[in-house]
Amino acid sequence: MKNRFKFFSFFLPALAGMVLCAAPVRAMMEDYPKVVLKGLDKSTARTTTLEAKVGETFQYGPLHIRIQACRKNPPIETPESAAFIQIWEVPPETGKSEWVFSGWMFASSPALSAMDHPVYDIWVIDCAGKEPEKAEKTAEQETTEAEDKPADQADETTDQEGLNTAEPTEESEEIKPDQ
Numbered sequence: 001m002k003n004r005f006k007f008f009s010f011f012l013p014a015l016a017g018m019v020l021c022a023a024p025v026r027a028m029m030e031d032y033p034k035v036v037l038k039g040l041d042k043s044t045a046r047t048t049t050l051e052a053k054v055g056e057t058f059q060y061g062p063l064h065i066r067i068q069a070c071r072k073n074p075p076i077e078t079p080e081s082a083a084f085i086q087i088w089e090v091p092p093e094t095g096k097s098e099w100v101f102s103g104w105m106f107a108s109s110p111a112l113s114a115m116d117h118p119v120y121d122i123w124v125i126d127c128a129g130k131e132p133e134k135a136e137k138t139a140e141q142e143t144t145e146a147e148d149k150p151a152d153q154a155d156e157t158t159d160q161e162g163l164n165t166a167e168p169t170e171e172s173e174e175i176k177p178d179q
Helices: 002-022 140-147
Strands: 034-039 046-053 055-062 063-072 080-090 098-106 120-128
Touching: 034 063, 034 080, 046 055, 046 063, 046 120, 063 120, 080 120, 098 120
Parallel strands: none
Antiparallel strands: 034 046, 034 120, 055 063, 063 080, 080 098
16 A cells, blocks of 8 residues: 555656646737727628727627737747637617626637527627737837937938938829828
8 A cells, every 4th residue: 555655655756747747838829009900780680890999898789899919929929819808788778777688709719609689699700900010010110220320320211300202213103192
């Protein structure tokens, strides 16, 4: 019995360590500034694609929708978009607001956390608004790079005040206002 206990006391922590090391490490989801939603009016069977900024509240029929967050997996991970959404309804006859939904919605499995409403359906399609190249560069980095550049190496298309002085080329069309 004692030999059996020594065997398990030695191999159990080693086995647990191997299991933990073998588990894949998942990257953190990235925040995005916009969410793309799909809305369905069940009475008319009309779908509408809605795009909203995080922190914005907008109206879809009698529903008021507030986007609290939108997160998406990095491109190297399994595709997944999720948004934290709060939805309430203000019926015209009562004028008193009622919560319809508050929580995370997932694009890959909309039935996991669905809004339950007799007339309207809302579900997440994707997170948007972030360009891959520019997402890594912040505005502060761009400003710092511009300040570090000597004046004699300034772009040929900008004057000393930073205004664009470039003339349109033959390849680009000049935009003219309607007359």
